[in-house]
Amino acid sequence: MKKTVLITGASRGIGKICSIIFAQKGYNIAINYNTSDSDANKLKDDIILNGGTAEIYQADVSSYQQVADLVKRVYHDFGRIDVLINNAGISMHKVFTDVTCKEWEKICGVNLSGAIYCCREVIPHMLRHGKGRIINISSIWGERGASCETHYSVTKAAIIGLTKALSKEYASAGINVNCIAPGCIDTDMLSEFDEDELNKLIERTPCGRLGTGFDIAKVALFLASHESDFVTGQIIGVNGGFE
Ligand code: NAP
Numbered sequence: 001m002k003k004t005v006l007i008t009g010a011s012r013g014i015g016k017i018c019s020i021i022f023a024q025k026g027y028n029i030a031i032n033y034n035t036s037d038s039d040a041n042k043l044k045d046d047i048i049l050n051g052g053t054a055e056i057y058q059a060d061v062s063s064y065q066q067v068a069d070l071v072k073r074v075y076h077d078f079g080r081i082d083v084l085i086n087n088a089g090i091s092m093h094k095v096f097t098d099v100t101c102k103e104w105e106k107i108c109g110v111n112l113s114g115a116i117y118c119c120r121e122v123i124p125h126m127l128r129h130g131k132g133r134i135i136n137i138s139s140i141w142g143e144r145g146a147s148c149e150t151h152y153s154v155t156k157a158a159i160i161g162l163t164k165a166l167s168k169e170y171a172s173a174g175i176n177v178n179c180i181a182p183g184c185i186d187t188d189m190l191s192e193f194d195e196d197e198l199n200k201l202i203e204r205t206p207c208g209r210l211g212t213g214f215d216i217a218k219v220a221l222f223l224a225s226h227e228s229d230f231v232t233g234q235i236i237g238v239n240g241g242f243e
Pocket of ligand 1: 008009010011012013014017032033034035036037057059060061062086087088089091110130137138140181182183184185186187188189190
C-alpha cells in the first residue's frame with residue numbers, strides 16, 4: 001500500500017518541491033495550501049500527469065478547526081498519514097518594537113500553532129498505525145536568532161523545542177520526530193531581499209550559493225525513510241555551512 005505524506009504549505013517553495021520529490025518516490029501527496037489556489041491545482045495536475053497521486057486541501061493552519069477538518073479529509077481520502085511535514089510558514093522583517101500584537105499573533109499562529117495543531121490531529125492516526133514520521137521545518141534563525149526577525153526567530157526556536165519534546169514523548173510509540181533547519185533557500189520567502197542583500201547571504205554561505213527546495217526535500221525524504229529509523233529528536237541544519 002502506498003504511503004501518504006501530508007505537507008503543509010505545499011503550494012509554493014520548499015513544500016512544493018517536497019511534494020514533487022515524495023511523489024517521485026511513490027507517496028500519495030496531500031498538498032495543503034492557504035491562498036495559492038492555482039499553484040496548488042497546477043502542482044496536483046503535474047504530479048498526476050507524471051503518474052503520481054495527489055489531492056489538494058485548502059486550510060489555514062493557524063485555525064485549529066481548519067486543521068482538524070484538513071486531517072479528517074486527508075485520512076478519509078487516503079486512509080493513512082505516514083508522514084507529516086510541518087512546512088507552512090511566513091516571515092516578517094521588522095524592527096522588534098514595530099511589530100504589533102496582531103502581527104505577532106499571526107506569525108505565531110501560522111509558524112508555531114499550525115505545527116502544534118497538525119501534530120495534535122495527526123498523532124492519534126499514527127498511534128493507531130503504530131508508526132509515523134513528523135518532520136518540522138524550522139530555520140537557521142531559530143538556532144542563531146536574526147536581527148529584525150525576532151518574532152520569526154522565536155517561532156522557529158519554538159519549533160526546535162516542539163521537536164525535541166515530542167520526540168521523547170512518542171519514540172516508544174514508533175513515531176520519529178525530527179526537524180530541518182534550512183539556511184537561505186531560494187524561494188519567494190527571500191523576495192524581500194534585494195540583489196546586494198542576497199549576495200551578502202551567499203557570501204556568508206561557505207557552499208557559495210543559496211539552497212534550493214531540492215536540498216531540503218532530499219533530507220526530508222531521508223527522515224521519512226527507513227534509513228533514518230534510529231534518528232529522532234534531531235535538528236538537521238541544511239544551510240551550506242552558513243555561519
Ligand atoms: P514560501 O515560498 O513563501 O512558501 C510558503 C508556503 O506556506 C506557501 O505554500 C503558503 O501557501 C504556505 N502558507 C503560508 N501561510 C499559510 C497558512 N496560514 N496555512 C497554510 N499554508 C500557509 O516559503 P518557503 O521558503 O518555501 O518556506 C517554507 C518553510 O521553510 C517555512 O516554514 C519557512 O519558515 C522555512 N524556511 C525557509 C527559508 C528560506 O530561506 N526560504 C529558510 C529557513 C526556513 P499559500 O501561498 O497557499 O498561502
